[in-house]
Amino acid sequence: xxxxxxxxxxxxxxxxxxxxxxxxxxxxxxxxxxxxxxxxxxxxxxxxxxxxxxxxxxxxxxxxxxxxxxxxxxxxxxxxxxxxxxxxxxxxxxxxxxxxxxxxxxxxxxxxxxxxxxxxxxxxxxxxxxxxxxxxxxxxxxxxxxxxxxxxxxxxxxxxxxxxxxxxxxxxxxxxxxxxxxxxxxxxxxxxxxxxxxxxxxxxxxxxxxxxxxxxxxxxxxxxxxxxxxxxxxxxxxxxxxxx
Amino acid sequence: xxxxxxxxxxxxxxxxxxxxxxxxxxxxxxxxxxxxxxxxxxxxxxxxxxxxxxxxxxxxxxxxxxxxxxxxxxxxxxxxxxxxxxxxxxxxxxxxxxxxxxxxxxxxxxxxxxxxxxxxxxxxxxxxxxxxxxxxxxxxxxxxxxxxxxxxxxxxxxxxxxxxxxxxxxxxxxxxxxxxxxxxxxxxxxxxxxxxxxxxxxxxxxxxxxxxxxxxxxxxxxxxxxx
Numbered sequence: 489x490x491x492x493x494x495x496x497x498x499x500x501x502x503x504x505x506x507x508x509x510x511x512x513x514x515x516x517x518x519x520x521x522x523x524x525x526x527x528x529x530x531x532x533x534x535x536x537x538x539x540x541x542x543x544x545x546x547x548x549x550x551x552x553x554x555x556x557x558x559x560x561x562x563x564x565x566x567x568x569x570x571x572x573x574x575x576x577x578x579x580x581x582x583x584x585x586x587x588x589x590x591x592x593x594x595x596x597x598x599x600x601x602x603x604x605x606x607x608x609x610x611x612x613x614x615x616x617x618x619x620x621x622x623x624x625x626x627x628x629x630x631x632x633x634x635x636x637x638x639x640x641x642x643x644x645x646x647x648x649x650x651x652x653x654x655x656x657x658x659x660x661x662x663x664x665x666x667x668x669x670x671x672x673x674x675x676x677x678x679x680x681x682x683x684x685x686x687x688x689x690x691x692x693x694x695x696x697x698x699x700x701x702x703x704x705x706x707x708x709x710x711x712x713x714x715x716x717x718x719x720x721x722x723x724x725x726x727x728x729x730x731x732x
Numbered sequence: 733x734x735x736x737x738x739x740x741x742x743x744x745x746x747x748x749x750x751x752x753x754x755x756x757x758x759x760x761x762x763x764x765x766x767x768x769x770x771x772x773x774x775x776x777x778x779x780x781x782x783x784x785x786x787x788x789x790x791x792x793x794x795x796x797x798x799x800x801x802x803x804x805x806x807x808x809x810x811x812x813x814x815x816x817x818x819x820x821x822x823x824x825x826x827x828x829x830x831x832x833x834x835x836x837x838x839x840x841x842x843x844x845x846x847x848x849x850x851x852x853x854x855x856x857x858x859x860x861x862x863x864x865x866x867x868x869x870x871x872x873x874x875x876x877x878x879x880x881x882x883x884x885x886x887x888x889x890x891x892x893x894x895x896x897x898x899x900x901x902x903x904x905x906x907x908x909x910x911x912x913x914x915x916x917x918x919x920x921x922x923x924x925x926x927x928x929x930x931x932x933x934x935x936x937x938x939x940x941x942x943x944x945x946x947x948x949x950x951x952x953x954x955x956x957x958x959x
Contacts, residue, residue: 501796501901501932504787511780532900534798534826538843539897543822543830560854568851580841 492525492546493517493726496537496566497554497678499530507533509679509714510554516719523550523726529570531561537569541579548583550726554713556591556619556676559627576732585729591631591676595721597638599712604645604672607697607709614647614668615639618659618675620683621652629655632676645672653688660691663704670705678713735891737832740814749825749879749893750803753817756810761817764808772808777816779823782809786824796932797901798825799878799893828880828893835883835894842883843897849906859906866909866949873944874902901932908934909945918951919958 495517497510510528518526529540541549551570553562566572567586570579577584590596604615617639619632633650640648646668651659662671673692675684689708693699699706712718736753739746745754747766756762764772775781789795789802803824811817821829834840845867849860862870875882880895898906912918917935929936936942946952953959 501904502794502930504794511783515780530900532904533796534899536897536900538848539827539831542827542834542841564853568853 489548490524490546491730492527492544492549493523493722494527494529494540494544494549494551495554495722496529496540496551497531498561499533501532503681506679506681509711509718512714513554513718513722516716517722520719520723522723531565531569537566541570541582541584544582546582548585548730550585550587550729552587552722552725552729553589554678554718554722555589556678556713557625557628557631558589558592559625562589575729585726585732587725587729589631590718590721590725592634593721593725594638595724596712596718597635597642599715599717599721600635600639600674600676601642601644602717603674603709603712603715607672607674607707609645609670609672609707611644612646612668613670613672614649614666615645616649616651616659616662616666616671616673618673618688619650619652620677621655623655635676653683653691659688662692662706663702669703670707672707672709674709675711677711680711680714684711736829737836740817746891748821749799749828750801751821751824753821759813761811761814761820762808763811763817763820765803765805768805770806772806775807775809777809777811777820779819782820782823793928793931796930797874797878797899799880799895800931801877801879802931825879825893831894831896834896835889840883840894840896844884845898848884848898848903852903852907856903856907858910859903860910861914862906862910863913866913866945867906869945869949870902870905870909873941873948874905904932905934905941905945908942909949912946912951913949918946 495510495514497507500506507530514526514528525544525546529535529537531537553566555562572586575586617636621629636648636650647666649665651657651662653659677684694708697708734744734746736746736748743755750765751763752766754762786803787795790804795802809820811820818829831840852859871885879893881887881889881892883894883896929939933939934942
């Protein structure tokens with residue numbers, strides 16, 4: 489039996505870079521050789537979600553959403569477009585397994601820790617997990633808090649806090665919410681795009697990767713979703729789904 | 733025009749969207765934009781490189797619709813064998829060969845526009861309200877720029893790439909068009925000082941497809957005034 493893996497992302501009609509992490513992670517996962525076929529599908533690019541199963545020769549396909557939030561896209565749009573009926577579906581004669589967003593997976597916490605360490609964090613420092621958040625959808629914060637809890641449970645850093653770009657507690661309060669002299673902010677985003685590269689650094693008035701303020705130090709890491717270890721999270725989620 | 737799948741089997745030249753594909757040596761294939769002149773740059777048959785290459789048109793504008801007739805020119809790829817050729821074509825026109833094969837085998841799943849628009853939710857739910865005339869105009873304007881033939885609209889491809897289901901750009905255009913028909917958002921504030929809008933930025937007053945729709949649908953006058 490051939491096994492396939494479909495990694496799905498949002499994509500964009502306007503931003504040519506937004507799908508890059510999906511292609512990069514797919515290439516990494518493909519190189520591991522655990523699946524006979526590894527393909528990608530997008531809401532706003534090609535191959536479209538609705539047609540992304542068409543090319544599979546595999547009779548057993550696992551779909552992993554490269555999304556941080558569990559919510560509208562992962563619970564409504566993706567299942568609808570792929571014609572899924574539940575966690576395991578039959579679609580056009582194939583078995584299709586559908587995992588949660590990678591943002592819900594406990595292994596993602598390892599990647600957050602790796603990003604923080606790369607940005608210079610040590611045991612004495614505070615880690616701020618920065619999510620998008622939105623007052624419009626209370627579910628969007630859930631995985632951000634969940635990942636903060638996973639990271640805190642590892643006890644790698646002295647403090648772990650959760651902040652958001654678009655809701656409370658807001659990222660602008662990060663120095664008030666922490667006590668350690670050095671605070672490392674890790675953006676829990678899929679891509680190094682407009683938010684991670686522009687909106688967040690602008691709003692926090694960051695001077696690049698390291699900012700000194702009020703006698704303290706703010707470090708800013710790269711987006712979690714572009715880290716090479718995301719491939720491990722995707723594979724872990726897909727491997728669990730193969731047991732269903 | 734020769735059938736691409738037959739030509740592949742018989743090792744004959746064929747066109748595929750805007751591409752010219754020709755046998756090259758014993759097993760290889762040469763792929764380049766059709767009708768280009770001069771000395772094209774040779775590009776490795778690496779799907780990822782090619783995907784990046786065709787992501788922008790010659791003016792550097794993003795191409796979110798792979799079938800848009802705006803493929804950049806000036807390049808050629810030599811695929812060493814059929815497997816490599818198929819990967820090259822997949823990178824430039826995703827799913828095109830798959831859908832051609834499914835059409836030939838009578839297995840292409842064709843989804844009507846009513847179903848595509850009817851299942852939309854959130855900000856796209858309004859797309860289903862677009863009138864019949866509006867839908868037809870979106871098809872003329874958008875599908876008219878695309879190498880794929882909309883089988884979902886009843887068209888029958890001779891040897892072209894079939895399109896079995898309206899794409900996300902089509903749905904996005906329908907959403908905006910439905911709002912314009914309602915009298916919402918057809919004017920837009922002056923953004924003339926900004927850079928040229930993206931090809932699929934239908935909310936931008938200077939988007940060409942938007943302007944064509946509003947004019948042909950009679951929502952704005954030739955001078956741009958909302959009626």
